[in-house]
Amino acid sequence: AAGVIQSPRHLIKEKRETATLKCYPIPRHDTVYWYQQGPGQDPQFLISFYEKMQSDKGSIPDRFSAQQFSDYHSELNMSSLELGDSALYFCASSPRQGTYEQYFGPGTRLTVT
Amino acid sequence: DQQVKQNSPSLSVQEGRISILNCDYTNSMFDYFLWYKKYPAEGPTFLISISSIKDKNEDGRFTVFLNKSAKHLSLHIVPSQPGDSAVYFCAASSGDKLTFGTGTRLAVRP
Numbered sequence: 485a486a487g488v489i490q491s492p493r494h495l496i497k498e499k500r501e502t503a504t505l506k507c508y509p510i511p512r513h514d515t516v517y518w519y520q521q522g523p524g525q526d527p528q529f530l531i532s533f534y535e536k537m538q539s540d541k542g543s544i545p546d547r548f549s550a551q552q553f554s555d556y557h558s559e560l561n562m563s564s565l566e567l568g569d570s571a572l573y574f575c576a577s578s579p580r581q582g583t584y585e586q587y588f589g590p591g592t593r594l595t596v597t
Numbered sequence: 598d599q600q601v602k603q604n605s606p607s608l609s610v611q612e613g614r615i616s617i618l619n620c621d622y623t624n625s626m627f628d629y630f631l632w633y634k635k636y637p638a639e640g641p642t643f644l645i646s647i648s649s650i651k652d653k654n655e656d657g658r659f660t661v662f663l664n665k666s667a668k669h670l671s672l673h674i675v676p677s678q679p680g681d682s683a684v685y686f687c688a689a690s691s692g693d694k695l696t697f698g699t700g701t702r703l704a705v706r707p
Binding site for chain 2 (some may be wrong): 488515517519525526527529532534537538539540542570574584585587588589590591593
């Protein structure tokens with residue numbers, strides 16, 4: 485079965501640079517979620533989108549923005565990168581808003597040097 | 598403020614025996630609970646879930662129990678298999694957001 489696709493899988497950036505992470509949800513899933521998992525921590529919710537509109541927001545820094553496109557894929561844009569942004573970034577999708585089961589992608593490991 | 602807690606960071610179980618992973622939560626607004634399994638360098642894999650209106654849900658070798666009055670849930674795996682060795686996260690849902698516990702590393706010994 486098709487799964488959530490994230491690209492790139494690994495990304496190395498320097499401080500103050502920008503990064504763009506992409507997420508392609510499972511076909512027919514219209515809700516996308518972004519999570520950040522720091523070293524030794526549990527995943528923390530950042531933001532979610534339903535039908536291309538932001539539906540919920542968590543602890544996402546102002547330096548980060550995200551959007552969902554007409555084909556339901558989503559991009560997380562991160563600017564003025566800091567060392568503390570180094571983490572695993574997971575995207576998850578679900579078939580409709582209000583469905584509780586979220587299916588996660590393999591993650592993008594971002595390293596900021 | 599950790600709203601979802603897994604107090605056992607690790608658990609070791611003999612193959613064929615039962616694995617019991619525990620999770621406590623503090624927010625009474627959570628209305629759905631999920632268990633995920635995670636291998637290194639992979640995303641969390643959904644295992645099983647339970648609505649707050651139920652106290653038990655079973656799927657094959659996996660059973661989740663919810664004690665709403667105690668704000669406690671547990672995942673039972675029986676019989677445990679070496680392939681079950683991974684980190685298990687419980688998660689609680691309020692709206693879109695999943696709040697995860699800190700994880701329990703399960704090791705199933707052959």
